[in-house]
Amino acid sequence: MSLTELFIIAVGLSMDAFAVAVCKGLAMGKMSWKNAGIVGLYFGGFQGAMPLIGYILGSRFSGTIESYDHWIAFVLLALIGGNMIKEAFDSSEETADPSLDVKTMTLMAVATSIDALAIGVTFAFLQVDIVPAVSFIGIVTFCLSAAGVKIGNVFGCRYQKKAEFAGGLILVLMGFKILLEHLGVLG
Template sequence: MSLTELFIIAVGLSMDAFAVAVCKGLAMPRMNWKGACVVGLYFGGFQAVMPFLGYVLGSSFSLSIRAYDHWIAFLLLVIIGGNMVKEALSHEEEYTDSSLDMKHMTLLAVATSIDALAVGVTFSFLNVDILPAVSFIGVVTFSLSMIGVKTGNVFGCRYKSKAELAGGLILILMGMKILLEHLGFLPF
């Protein structure tokens, strides 16, 4: 997997965290970098740990399903991306809370990184060098989460659904690319 592909996946995975960070920034009466850093550390940390756990799980059975692993990767990414698109297009109001306590942030970080677990399983099928990949995903998510807090504090939640929609579409396109490569339709 190229660095460009990894960056695209990292951005796609970070969009849930970015969207929640935007709402965190909206809920903060005044933007402070310490709070933004806390949000970034939670989201970036969980976005790095979850694909690693998925990779470990996927590695345990990847040899037995090598013949159709590209279909599994495709389905996982399309399902994850489709759910993100669905959430982006729903018009449900979400509660925003400026709390940065450990329990609250851990629940949010787990919720925004579940899709990264499935991507980690996909990485095991693709034989991705996992430690640099998850570190890169964590750094990208940390950075985008901090930007999200600032954006939310300045502009509000109006970009939340657009970020989720973009992230979902990116993951769907990456799933399609993986499938097409393995079927021989793309020469890369």
């Protein structure tokens, strides 16, 4: 997997965290870079840890399903991306709690990184070099989440749905790319 592909996946995965970070920024009266860093560490840390866990789980059985692993990667990415796109069109309003306590942040970080667990399983099938991949995903998510707090503090939640839609679309397209490469359609 190329660095460009990994970057695209990292951005796609981080869109949920970015959207929540934007709303966190909106809920903060006065934005501080310390708080943005805390949000970034939670989201980036979990976004990096979850694919590692998925990779470990996926590595245990990747050899037995090697002949159709590209279909599994495609289905996982399509489901995750499709769910993000569906959530982007969901009319119910979610508000972010401005609290940065451990319980709140851990629950939000886990909720926004569940999709990264499935990506880790996909990485096992594709035999991705996992340590640089999860580090890169964590760093990209940290940066986007910290920036999201600032953006939310300035602009508000009006871009949350667009960010979720973009992230979902990116993941679906990456799934198609993986499938088409393994089927020999793309070179």
